[in-house]
Amino acid sequence: MGCISKYGLFLVNSAIIFMGVTVVGVAAAILQQDTLFGVLLSKVFYSVPLSALIAGLFLTFLGVLGCWGALKEDTCILKLYAVIVAMLLLLVVTVGVMLLVFTAGTAAFLISNMKIIFNEYGGEDEHITNDIDFIQHNTHCCGIYGYKDWVDFNYGNGTSVADGCCKNETVGCGVDLLENPNVEDLVYTAGCLVFLTSAFNSVCIALGVITLILAGIQILSISWVCIIIRDAASYHRLIE
CATH class of the missing domain: 1.10.8 (Helicase, Ruva Protein; domain 3)
Structure with a gap:
C-alpha cells in the first residue's frame, strides 16, 4: 500500500x-x-x-x-x-x-463594459479604437445588439459606425454610413454580445x-x- x-x-x-x-x-x-x-x-x-x-x-x-x-x-x-x-x-x-x-452574470458585465468602451471609440486612445475595429471585423459583428447601437455612441454624432463594422474595411469607411440606404449590405448587422458571451x-x-x-x-x-x-x-x- x-x-x-x-x-x-x-x-x-x-x-x-x-x-x-x-x-x-x-x-x-x-x-x-x-x-x-x-x-x-x-x-x-x-x-x-x-x-x-x-x-x-x-x-x-x-x-x-x-x-x-x-x-x-x-x-x-x-x-x-x-x-x-x-x-x-x-x-x-x-x-x-x-x-x-x-x-x-457574464452578459450584464459585458454590456456594461461594452457601452463604456464603445463610447471611447475614435477618441485619444488609438489602442481602444483599433481593438474595437479588430473585434468587430474579425467576429463579423457590429455594436452590442446590432449595428444600430452606434446611433447611441459618442462616435460620429449618431450617423456613423466603427470602421470595423464595414464588410470591406478601410479607414473612414464607417463615416455617415448609417444614413446610407444600403447600410445593411455594407456592414455586419449582428451584434457582438452573443458571440462574446458564448466565448467567455x-x-x-x-x-x-x-x-x-x-x-x-x-x-x-x-x-x-x-x-x-x-x-x-x-x-x-x-x-x-
Whole structure:
C-alpha cells in the first residue's frame, strides 16, 4: 500500500503540475490586453481569471513539492505539502465554484463594459479604437445588439459606425454610413454580445471544471500523504 501511495502521489502530482500550468496559461491568456476580451473587461471582471491564475501557480508549486516529497519519502516535506494543500483547498473550491457561477452574470458585465468602451471609440486612445475595429471585423459583428447601437455612441454624432463594422474595411469607411440606404449590405448587422458571451462563458466553464478537478485530486493526494507518513512512522518504530 505504501508503494502504491508513493508512486500514486508522484503520478498525481505530475498531473497536477500539468493541469496547474494549463490553468495558468488559460487565465494568463484572458488577462492579456491584446486578447479578444481585453479591451472590454473592467478591473472587477479581471478578478476571476486573476484568481484562477494565482490558484494555478499555487497548484503547480504544490505539484512539484508533492513529487519531491513522494520520491524522497521526506516526511517533513510531505507534512508541509499536506498542510498547504489543506489550507488552499477551500480557496481552490471557491474559485472553481465562482468561475462556474460567474457565467450567469457574464452578459450584464459585458454590456456594461461594452457601452463604456464603445463610447471611447475614435477618441485619444488609438489602442481602444483599433481593438474595437479588430473585434468587430474579425467576429463579423457590429455594436452590442446590432449595428444600430452606434446611433447611441459618442462616435460620429449618431450617423456613423466603427470602421470595423464595414464588410470591406478601410479607414473612414464607417463615416455617415448609417444614413446610407444600403447600410445593411455594407456592414455586419449582428451584434457582438452573443458571440462574446458564448466565448467567455466557455473559457470560464473550462477553468472552473479544471480547477474543481484539481481540488478532487488534491484531496486524494492528502490521503496518500497520510498513508506514506503512517508507513514511515511504522518503519521507524520497527527499527528502533
